[in-house]
Amino acid sequence: MEFGPIWRASLRNKTGPILMALQIALTLAVIVNAVFIIKQRIDKITRPTGMDVDNIVTVQSFGFGEDFNLQESVPQDLAELEAIPGVLAVTSSQHVPLSGSGWGTELAGSSEDGAPRVNGAQYFVNADAVNAFGVKLESGRAFTAEDVEYPESFGVPISQVIMTRAYLDALFPEGGAQAGATVYDKLGNPVTVIGVLDTMHGAWVGWDELENVMLVPRVMPVESNYYIVRAEPGERDRVMPQVEQTLLATNDRRVVKSLRTHSEIRDSSYQGDRGMAVVLAVVVSLMVMVTGVGIVGLASFAVRQRIKQIGTRRAVGARRQDILRYFMVENWMITTAGVMLGSVLTIAVNYWMVASFELERLDPLYVPAGVLALWLLGLLGVAGPARKASAISPAIATRTV
Amino acid sequence: MFRYYLKLASRSLFAAPATTSLMVATIALGIGIFMAAVTIYYLMANNPIPHKSDVLYAVQLDSWDPAQAYREDLPEQAPWELTYIDAMALRESDIPRRQAAMHKVSLVVQPTRVDLKPFQAQARLTDGDFFALFDIPFVYGAAWSRDADDAGQLLVVISKSRNDELFGGEDSTGRTLRINDREFTVVGVSEDWYPVPKYYDVNNGAFDEPEQMFIPSGVGRELELFSSGNTNCWKDEDINSFEEFLGAECVWWQYWVELPSEVERDAYQAFIDGYVEEQKELGRFARPLNNRITAVEQWLEVRQVVRDDNKVLIGIAFLFLVVCLFNIVGLMLTKFLGKAPQIGIRRALGASRGAVFRQQLIEVGALGAAGGLAGLGFAWLALKGIQQLFPGFEHLARLDLTMVGIAIASAVVTTVIAGLYPAWRVCRVPPGAYLRLQ
Amino acid sequence: MLEMHHISKVYRTDTVETHALRDFSLRVEEGEFVAVTGPSGSGKTTFLNIAGMLEDFTSGTYRLDAEDVSDLGDDARSRIRNEKIGFIFQSFNLIPDLNVFDNVDVPLRYRGFTGAERRRRIEEAVELVGLTSRMRHLPSQLSGGQQQRVAIARALAGAPRFLLADEPTGNLDSEMADGVMALLEDINSAGTTIVMVTHDADLAGRAPRNVQVLDGWVQDTTQAIDSPVASQAPAELAVVGS
Incomplete structure (x- = not known):
């Protein structure tokens, strides 16, 4: 192959190739980093929540007036909601997981002073909570109706909880902790872990300790709570309006609001991540398009400039495929120069993003993947103009242009 | 001469509509995407109260856990x-x-109008100075007094929209409004007010809508109202009543002051430091002295209301614009060098290099202006898309006149910069090079 | 009018030096009509480019209209081309997307005339070449002879002292060529100095004075005014200069 002459010819008319190579370098740096971010966001959005999110409806009850008593209202509401056909399980809850609003606390694995404390999200729920969230009990037992407490003030210490495996392991970093373990609240009161959940997500999707969650069987002395209503598969949308009607019919000293599906709540919590992924995907596509068009444009220009030369080459015996190959090789060399510079740039851009923002370091495998993609883009872009060049008649050599 | 160049430019641009559209589209895409990113950034980083942002300060006292x-x-x-x-x-x-x-508090409003059901609404529990502090004008009535704050009188100021909704827009001062089963008296109707960002409380979303109702700070004690914003506690305290909660080491109040000059600023810093020193004597504030008063713009910076993602997007949109410009340079080189024979004739007929250069730059400038206009279209589309992706960004995803100006100006400037090299190349064409047939 | 003294033009690449003109000297008086001839590669093009101030030269001096123009900068040379020189090319070099009026307008624009002045000059020049009725036609709508007449009108519109014609009839058939030559002769008799480059001996023969360039050297066949025979054709070649 005539790499040498092609390279030297490119160097002689160097502005076009330099522009092309720079463009490819920048494109590589942007798309590799953008695709990496997109991948991370998708991983984040799609990680398992442990809950039956797709079949859950949530609603807020907000009581008002002197005579409203949540602790009286809850058992009645639960009974009414459970009676709706198509409802699988219901619990009240102080907040809705994944909603961005919640209640956090700290526990410790030991009662000693200075024992490290671990943050977790805390949900005040009813007996059927495990079923209502659709979470999987790994070991131990679920709550029973007898477990549920109706304290008169906030300060009454909790005595038993169900918590996630992640939270339990975080409290006992040496591992091996099982249902039945004792943990300690902020005031040093012992709390028994009666059940361990496989996975459950807490309130704040951007929080590192999202998987540290505990369920507490209690109804707090406040005015407002949520109901988590889990429908049988396929029944959610039919159940949804009845949930609101049922609550309104049960008690009119309250406002019933925020009737939403759990998947809608999850989606709006991940709105920023999903939006970022979509915006980046659009920019990446546009960038590939613009660069692709640029490659076609510059290759066509190179061909147009050399019509006579190509004719002459053909006249002295070059075959069509030789001309085709000439342009393909020329383009490939430019692309290669571009991706080599681009690889360095990609790492530099990633380094800058890691240093400036809370982003992860790039998985190095993304760079060769991006290089391959741009090689392909280059070859696709040059294919058309190169074919046109190969179709130039040798007779053109003898004509004046 | 300028008009002659303009005429030549339009002739040249219309002579090759395909190339011209490709160039305009490329500039427009680059500028459009970049402007959309900049618009969001610009509104996020907006100074919401420019005329007094340097005299309004958020107050912080470090009452937190000595351990961390x-x-x-x-x-x-x-x-x-x-x-x-x-x-x-x-x-x-x-x-x-x-x-x-x-x-912030959650209240239940029970309208007297029979056609309206009780509804829950966010309100701001605050002092009467709030309105003058943040320059919120009144449509009817006025703010309540300091005494009303201290006594926790059941008074309320509602926004114009809420007044339209509850009282059909009439002067409702003096009327009663039932809230949480208590009779509140309306003392004022304030103008609708949408600061972007919502700087006075960025805890639960810096771009949320502000509250539409305001009640005196003392009402919280009366009605035992918790914050519906953030409450953070660090101390192991046994809290069994609202009374105990009020005395707890839990942070849940925002505090803003207006300090007109350096003198007041220094005096106020001394005051809060003195206060904390006193409290230290009483066994509180175990951490090192760290009391802060922060002006609006610095506050928004500290609170990071502009998200990292937006900064990343600005960077990526900028690189995209650069790629588009490289593309434009290539296209212009092709186009201008294609015109070299014509340029040769003009040179032979007495056009100086400068004249040729100016002619090309005016053509490039016209391209840039067209690209900027089309870019506005793309930016608008992009912002519409962003509104779809991020409901609640309505206040952030809008183009104002400044942005229109910036878009067109930046399109012209960047395109002209991109055109400098091609124009220079073409004006260096030797005048005799294309005149003779060989 | 035009004086070239010992002009050399050397093209240099990394390894080779090519002499396009060596020690070239020529004097053309006001009102003369001079034909410059020579075979392909003799240096005609270089002479044309230098005489028309399109190109620099390596050494020597060039005086045009009593002004030494040897060391002028690009802008000054552009101005002289615009004001003092009119070009007529073999391939006409009209701008294809401008009509007759606008083509003739081009040099006047760079001259900075007012709109009315430009219009007057364009109309006069186009009338002189007999194309008034074709004022709004594009070059592609005209015959070769008409195109060349437009080019002549463009060259004349600025009222140059000196016309530089490069194979002005090279792309025309003999009838059209005749018309163009007649037009040039008229212009010359009205006082404009003309230097015409051509390889066509017949055409050259119509000019009162012939100069032959050969391999970068010059042979002025009418240098001796008292030898009228020599002015007819380049009978024999002698090398003039050092």
């Missing part, structure tokens, strides 16, 4: 909010010209 900082990732910071005890104590200072303690 409030934010482990920002160890130099104090808690964003104050405890009830401290907020009430600060109200005793007469150094600030105006000041207000505040937090």
